[in-house]
Amino acid sequence: MLDRINPPAFKQIEEIEFIKAEKHELKNKIPVFVIDAGEQSLVRLEFIFQNSSWQLDKPIMPSITNSMISEGTHSLSSAEIASKIDYYGAFFQAEFSYDQSSLNLFSLNKYLPQTLPIIKEMLTGAIFPDKELNILLTNQKQKLKVGLEKNANLAKRAFTEAIFGDSLYGYSNQVEDYDHVKREDLLAYYKKVYHPLNCTIVISGKIEKSLLTLIDELFGGWTSENVHGDFEVNCLSSDQKLHYIEKPDALQSAIRIGIPFVNRKHPDFVGLQVLNTALGGYFGSRLMNNIREDKGYTYSIGSGIASLQKAGYFFIATEVGVDVTQQTLTEIEKEVNLLKTDLIEEDELDLIKNYLMGSLLGSLENAFSHAEKFKNIHFFGLGYDYYETYITTVKNITPERLRELANKYWDYSSFYKVIVGKK
Incomplete structure (x- = not known):
């Protein structure tokens, strides 16, 4: 008989094997x-x-x-x-x-x-x-x-x-x-x-x-006299932090907040992924719990780190009713700042670590997904030791280190804030 009362024992993911290219x-x-x-x-x-x-x-x-x-x-x-x-x-x-x-x-x-x-x-x-x-x-x-x-x-x-x-x-x-x-x-x-x-x-x-x-x-016999020239990305960020596009008939406001950020090559990247997961990187994140589950302002809200070859950016994105736009911005700022002042509880951090390890393991379901993991490192000039570092960092990162990263990289006053709809 199946035991439908007691859940099966939880087992930590100890090792993840990659099919190397x-x-x-x-x-x-x-x-x-x-x-x-x-x-x-x-x-x-x-x-x-x-x-x-x-x-x-x-x-x-x-x-x-x-x-x-x-x-x-x-x-x-x-x-x-x-x-x-x-x-x-x-x-x-x-x-x-x-x-x-x-x-x-x-x-x-x-x-x-x-x-x-x-x-x-x-x-x-x-x-x-x-x-x-x-x-x-x-x-x-x-x-x-x-x-x-x-x-x-x-x-x-x-x-x-x-x-x-x-x-x-x-x-x-x-x-x-x-x-x-x-x-x-x-x-x-x-x-x-x-x-x-x-x-x-x-x-x-x-x-x-x-x-x-x-x-x-x-x-193998395909030839060319061309010499490929690498492109340059000269990014000049706006001096203006708030960008507002008025939509008089809008029922919802689209909000996007963030900053230029580090990419996969940076030594802090993996730790920042853990921190981002706590803020808005999965369904159990703080932004989801606050703004969706508690306040009911939106169906979905999330945050992420985009890694480009010559740059990166951190972002928070959602759509909310026009009548709660300002309240949403206030709650987002609060959640960002809480990660800068308060230590993440061990239970919450354990859940995040398990989620990230499970997501990595679940993303390696076939040869095609292993190829995606290879491309993620190869075109950034990285080797498979990146994933060894990823696993080690996720398993061992501490609440103190996450608070340190939040204070180092997140200054809400410096975030670019884009609102399309009504304030």
Whole structure:
């Protein structure tokens, strides 16, 4: 019989094992990192490129270039590309972030001889056809217009502009930007960024021995005379701390608060993640307990630390009724300051530690998630000892150390505060 009265005994997570990436190299020196695991004969191949040359007068060129790569090559139309990938039960995805652009292919091993050449076509022969480009620009423009109607989006845009200025990390796309996109600019950016000297390949899944040979045959002879130039991020934060956007008919105010912050490379980063979890990093956080559970001001509130390659930021985000906007700001300030004055109780800290350890363990469910953990360290110039430090720090950090970090990094008066709606 199951004992439905007494819960099962709690067991601490003592050790977490990572499937470490093995490094290989193609004939042309492209690094290939392999995470071999899984039961099914499925693999994900990621062709990752560092972004370059962000320009204020051509701000959306990197993202549009990445979106257009699958829209036609010298020998394949966009419809033919989609049809071939679908025929073999594969899936293609182009991803873009501030720091990187990638082309990702999910495919069964047995169909890689048919699906991988399509990726090669995109990387060596994309043509950015006018018809597809115009359709994409029209759709993206309409999507942006709809997004600009939402207070949460406006708050996020105003927040990043306030802390990072007119830089890669701070600029927000404008509707008129889509009217200035030119095909020749996309082609120039494509040639500058999507080449073997700027490429890293990450493969995860059940890896067959023939796969590396196939990749070397297809991509090992890929050459380019381009030399990739790293981009600079010159962030100039606003002198103004409060940014208010009036929405007379708003029923809710979107609030976003925070500051430029350290990223994953900083020695205090892991400790600050523990501190952030206490404040607003999980469902049992202080902000949730106060502003959602106790006051009933919002359905959701949270905080986080975003780690970018050349910067980082800490933020608190929520949407509340316009009639309780000021009260919410008061409660947020109170919770931040309490972590600077009072020690976290051991019971609360134990819960946070268990949550973080469980989250890390739960995030390692398959080869793809192990690949994500590898990318999190590799592109920051870190090794797997980062995770050893993470586990040790989470297990051993003290209330005194957390209070010390709160006093070192959190000065509420210096936080940027963005409100969209009504004060």
